[in-house]
Amino acid sequence: METARILIYDGSFNGFLTSVFKAFDEKIVVSDIQSNAISQSGLFSETETVFTQMDLAKRVWNGIQRKSNLAIKNIYFAFLSGQKGIELQLYRYILKLFAKKQSIATDYADEIVMKISQLAKSVGREKHRMEAFVRFQLTQDGIYFANIEPDFDVLPLISKHFRSRYADQQWIIYDVKRKYGLFYNMESVEIVTLDLEEVYTNSIQKNKAFTNEEYDYQDLWNDYFKSTNIKSRINKKLHTQHVPKRYWKYLSEKKEAV
Amino acid sequence: MSFERVREKLNILADAAKYDVSCSSSGSIRTNKNKGLGNSSGMGICHSYTEDGRCVSLLKILLTNYCIFDCAYCVTRKSNDIKRAAFKIQEVVDLTINFYRRNYIEGLFLSSGIFKNPDFTMERLVAVAKKLRLEENFNGYIHLKSIPGASDELMFEAGLYADRLSVNIEIPTISGLKLLAPDKKHEDFTKPMLKVKNEIVRYKSERKIIKNTPKYAPAGQSTQMIIGATGESDKDIMYSATHYYKNYNMKRVYYSGYVPVAEDSRLPSIGSQVPMLRENRLYQTDWLLRFYGFDIREILNNSTPNLDIDIDPKLGWALRNLNHFPVDINTADKRMLARIPGVGMQSVNRILKARKFRRLDREHLKRMGVALNRAKYFMVCGAKNWETKDLQPETIKGLILQSSQGKFRNKYSSQLSLFN
Numbered sequence: 001m002e003t004a005r006i007l008i009y010d011g012s013f014n015g016f017l018t019s020v021f022k023a024f025d026e027k028i029v030v031s032d033i034q035s036n037a038i039s040q041s042g043l044f045s046e047t048e049t050v051f052t053q054m055d056l057a058k059r060v061w062n063g064i065q066r067k068s069n070l071a072i073k074n075i076y077f078a079f080l081s082g083q084k085g086i087e088l089q090l091y092r093y094i095l096k097l098f099a100k101k102q103s104i105a106t107d108y109a110d111e112i113v114m115k116i117s118q119l120a121k122s123v124g125r126e127k128h129r130m131e132a133f134v135r136f137q138l139t140q141d142g143i144y145f146a147n148i149e150p151d152f153d154v155l156p157l158i159s160k161h162f163r164s165r166y167a168d169q170q171w172i173i174y175d176v177k178r179k180y181g182l183f184y185n186m187e188s189v190e191i192v193t194l195d196l197e198e199v200y201t202n203s204i205q206k207n208k209a210f211t212n213e214e215y216d217y218q219d220l221w222n223d224y225f226k227s228t229n230i231k232s233r234i235n236k237k238l239h240t241q242h243v244p245k246r247y248w249k250y251l252s253e254k255k256e257a258v
Numbered sequence: 259m260s261f262e263r264v265r266e267k268l269n270i271l272a273d274a275a276k277y278d279v280s281c282s283s284s285g286s287i288r289t290n291k292n293k294g295l296g297n298s299s300g301m302g303i304c305h306s307y308t309e310d311g312r313c314v315s316l317l318k319i320l321l322t323n324y325c326i327f328d329c330a331y332c333v334t335r336k337s338n339d340i341k342r343a344a345f346k347i348q349e350v351v352d353l354t355i356n357f358y359r360r361n362y363i364e365g366l367f368l369s370s371g372i373f374k375n376p377d378f379t380m381e382r383l384v385a386v387a388k389k390l391r392l393e394e395n396f397n398g399y400i401h402l403k404s405i406p407g408a409s410d411e412l413m414f415e416a417g418l419y420a421d422r423l424s425v426n427i428e429i430p431t432i433s434g435l436k437l438l439a440p441d442k443k444h445e446d447f448t449k450p451m452l453k454v455k456n457e458i459v460r461y462k463s464e465r466k467i468i469k470n471t472p473k474y475a476p477a478g479q480s481t482q483m484i485i486g487a488t489g490e491s492d493k494d495i496m497y498s499a500t501h502y503y504k505n506y507n508m509k510r511v512y513y514s515g516y517v518p519v520a521e522d523s524r525l526p527s528i529g530s531q532v533p534m535l536r537e538n539r540l541y542q543t544d545w546l547l548r549f550y551g552f553d554i555r556e557i558l559n560n561s562t563p564n565l566d567i568d569i570d571p572k573l574g575w576a577l578r579n580l581n582h583f584p585v586d587i588n589t590a591d592k593r594m595l596a597r598i599p600g601v602g603m604q605s606v607n608r609i610l611k612a613r614k615f616r617r618l619d620r621e622h623l624k625r626m627g628v629a630l631n632r633a634k635y636f637m638v639c640g641a642k643n644w645e646t647k648d649l650q651p652e653t654i655k656g657l658i659l660q661s662s663q664g665k666f667r668n669k670y671s672s673q674l675s676l677f678n
Contacts, residue, residue, distance in 0.1 A: 106611035109622035132303045136360045144359060167293040168395075169359060186293075216261045217356050220268055227272040228318065229308040232517055232532055238311030242304070252362070253306055 004031035006047045009087075011035035013079055016087055017057035019050045020094055033087035064094065068103035077120035077127075080153045089116065126150050127157040133243075134162070134173055135252050137200065138214045144171040145210075147200050147250055155182055159189050201249045204256070218252040225253035259352055268353070270343040274323045274334050275369055278426070279482060279514045283315040283364035283399040286421035286477035294395030296358055296365070298421060298477075302399075303364055316367040316401060317357050321345055321382055325371030329439035331428065331487050333519045334371045344373070350386050351394065358398050365399030365421075366390070376407035376446075384412060387419035399477070404454065406446035413453045422477040422509070423454050430498040434488035437524055451506045454479050458507065478509035485540065486533040487516040487525055492565045493558040496543055500554045503547070513540040539565040546572060549603055550596045569655060573599040576636055577651040584647070587639035588617050599658075600632030631661040 005028055009015035016033065023030050031045045039047070065072040075090055093116050096104050107113045129150075136144035144166070155175055159182055162171065166184065174181030174194060183192045200207065206215055248254040284302030304313035320334070322344035328336040354366045368386055372379050383402050390396040402416050404425040416423055427447045429435040435444060454475060461474035481502055483495060499511040515537040518528045543565060546552040550572070557571055558564075566574040576583065576599050585594045587609060595606045608626045612618060619640030624630055635646045635654045646654070 104615070106608075107615040108608045108612035108626050109616055109618055111625065114625050128303070132305045134361045138360075146361070161299075164290050165297050166295070166359070166361075167290050168295050217360060220261070220265060220353070221357060221360070221362050223265060223269055224272050224317070225306065225308070225314070227269050228276045228314065230276055230310050230312075230517060233310035233312075233515075233534065235311040236309060239307055239309050242307035242311065242313075251306065252360075 004029045004045050006030075006032045006034060006039070006045045007050050008034055008036050008039045008047055009050045010052055011037050012052060013076065014054060014057035015050065015052040016079060016090070017060040018052050019087075020091060021053075021056040021060050022050055023091070024098075030088070030091060032085075033091055035087075064097065067097055068105040071097055071103060071105040074105065074116050074120040077123040077157070078116045080157065081119050081123050082153055083119065086119075123152045123154065123157075126152050127154045129247070130154050130158050131161050133247050133251060134158075135250060136171060137210050137218075137252075139209050140211055142170065144169050145200065146171070146173045147176050148173060149177045149246075149250070150175065151246075153178055155180070163189055218255070221252050222255060259349060264349055264353070267343045267345055267349070268319070270341055271320045271323060271345060272318065274371075275318045275320045275367070277333065277514065277517065277519075278318060278367070278369055278403075279312070279512045280367070280401070280424060280480050280510065281313040281315050281318070282422070282477075282480070282510060283401075284477070285509060286399060288397045288399075288421065288473075288476070290397050292395065294397055295355070296396055296398035298365070298397065298399045305362055305364065315364045316399065317354055317363045317365070318367040318369075319345070319350070319353075321350065321368060321370040321379070321386070322373055323371045324373040326374070327372055327439070327441045329428070329442065330520060330522050330524055331438055331484055331516065335520070338520065347382060347385050347389065351389050354390060354398075355394055355396065358396070363398075365401070367401040367403075369403035370405065372405060376405045377409050377412060380405045380408035380412040380416065384416050384419065387416070391419050401477075404450040406442060406450065408450055410450075410453050413450045414457060417454055417457055417475040418472060420475055422480060423450075423475050424480040424482070425450055426482040427498075427502070428482065428484050429488060430483045430490050430495045431488065434490060437488065448506075451479060451481070451502075455506050479506065480510040480512065481506075481508060482512040482514055484516050485513050485537055491563045492536075492540065492543075493560075493563040495540060496547075496554055496558050499544065500547065511544065513537050513544070535567060536565075539567065539571060543571045546575075551593050552597075568659065570599075572597070573632060573655075573658070577655055580651060583636040584638045585636060587623065587637050588613055598633050598636045600629035600636075602627075632658050 007019040007023065007030060009019045019033050022028065034040065061072065064075065075093065078086060079090060089112060093112055096112070104110065104113055108117065130148055134146045134148060136146045139145050155173065158173070162173065163184055168186070170184060170186055172181055172183045172192070174196070180191055180193050183190045200209070243251070282302060283298070284300060286298040287300045288298040290297040302315060304315045306314040308314060323334045323340070324342050324344060325334045325336055333340065350366070350368065357363045358365065368383055370379050370383060383405070387400050387402055390400065400420045401422040401424065402420040404413060404416065404423050406425060425447050429438055432444050435442065457474050458478065461471060465471045483498065485495065495513070502508045502511055515533040516526060517532050518526055518530055521528055543557055546557065547554055557575055562578070565571050576597065582597065585598050587595070592606060592610060595601060595609060596603060605626055605628050609618065612622065612626065617640060620630065623633070623639065635649065
């Protein structure tokens with residue numbers, strides 16, 4: 001009997017898809033798929049490193065997409081959750097998908113299908129929240145700059161939204177947790193890494209990196225936020241349900257509260 | 259622009275606008291053209307939430323809180339002794355653009371007190387929208403308030419630049435309106451609504467023939483009613499809402515629990531509680547009409563003129579109509595699935611898809627997010643028989659209330675807690 005193997009990939013989605021291709025192509029018994037950043041060899045498994053190959057990844061992507069648009073979306077979103085062990089779960093999901101003629105992406109009574117679908121939903125929720133909670137601050141260089149710190153790696157998912165919305169201004173959205181960001185230069189979006197001296201939260205203290213006007217507008221927004229509240233209807237529980245506290249330090253309307 | 263002065267105005271004019279509950283920024287698809295600023299994606303985004311838990315998606319302000327009218331329920335009424343202010347057109351444009359660029363908002367909701375006369379006011383609202391679209395190349399969302407009594411020509415122009423127009427009827431019954439807003443006539447509200455409705459219909463049919471016909475108020479119209487200021491029943495309110503949905507093609511009707519803002523013998527006194535739970539029940543009913551295929555007469559009628567306060571309207575309907583149950587999860591059509599208490603539209607769609615693969619049982623339903631504590635009294639699935647078939651409505655209600663942990667439960671629990 002063939003021994004089970006652990007596939008080690010580079011942590012990228014394309015790397016993961018390449019691993020899936022290899023596993024199918026070489027009929028490997030997969031015991032796990034692990035990112036090289038956190039790989040742990042199992043006692044009785046051999047490990048094998050997979051090098052990302054875009055053309056192979058693309059073939060897997062297309063193959064899944066041909067089966068079901070919903071499936072490829074759920075797989076990609078669930079992958080970005082970065083949840084421990086997600087690769088193996090996704091691999092099993094993909095095995096199921098190719099084992100059946102009809103798409104199993106809506107077989108919600110199946111445990112793994114429902115789980116991937118819910119995980120994709122959580123990532124989708126955070127994507128939506130980041131589209132809402134990014135707060136740009138205007139730098140002296142005329143760039144609108146924002147720090148974010150989402151639970152999931154949603155930058156790849158929000159790029160298009162901001163590109164089509166803010167087509168006439170330069171902007172950077174920087175994920176301080178994952179240490180990379182997006183920079184839009186009015187032509188295209190580039191991936192950047194920055195050596196930030198500090199994390200630019202919406203603090204009360206002014207920072208010389210930003211224009212004076214920037215703080216005036218933050219104050220106006222802060223005031224607006226207060227004036228629009230109806231005191232006799234206050235509902236703090238509902239408020240924090242909608243705006244979880246972990247996001248507060250980046251919200252200009254929440255300055256004093258942090 | 260002088261920030262100090264604008265700051266003062268913003269405080270006054272945002273404070274006065276907050277009683278307008280509409281916050282929707284959805285239903286309009288306006289793509290960013292020629293590398294301009296902004297788009298409207300159709301979905302709408304809540305960028306923040308107030309401490310009272312309401313969505314903040316638009317910069318919602320009045321152009322001015324000067325007003326020639328004296329409506330009893332309104333903070334801005336002529337006889338109220340408050341600070342007055344008015345924005346310049348350019349100030350509103352600058353605020354909108356700068357808030358939008360920082361990703362604070364989806365766009366602008368501009369309303370106004372009525373100064374001089376309706377047309378003079380409407381003209382200024384239109385001027386703001388026009389400037390944003392034509393000079394700033396702004397494609398974000400714009401919601402303009404139709405000023406009651408404004409001319410057809412201005413209403414027409416407003417719809418060319420705004421995504422949504424609304425006029426608040428405020429008081430659900432005509433007699434109530436006479437009592438609380440003696441300066442306003444019912445027709446002043448309905449005339450601009452009718453104009454906008456007709457233009458939307460006309461533009462839509464023209465677009466079918468000529469593709470590049472501009473969009474006219476693409477996100478439609480909405481209106482708002484104040485709840486609990488006059489003695490109307492839930493039936494009065496919801497029949498009135500249905501009338502506006504049907505005859506004026508309203509996209510949304512909003513219900514706003516009256517917040518006492520004046521000492522007036524015609525109104526609940528200052529300090530009386532905002533009827534938030536009642537408001538919540540009305541919204542639930544509104545959803546049943548728009549998304550669940552209910553007819554208003556099924557939920558409210560002469561024998562049931564008011565909604566239950568302790569249970570949601572769908573459960574209330576189900577308990578009054580036990581003859582329709584149990585519904586078989588594995589065979590029932592969409593309409594009936596949607597009528598099972600504890601099964602929302604999302605679950606309905608999941609059930610319809612998932613049952614193509616296998617017969618569903620309770621475990622599956624639980625995994626899919628169905629609230630079984632309510633649903634189990636109204637459905638059958640898998641091999642299990644309907645074990646609760648002999649229960650009376652009152653018993654079922656009691657069991658459900660006991661098992662639920664809803665936010666309102668404590669208020670209605672008849673069980674005294676010994677150790678609190």
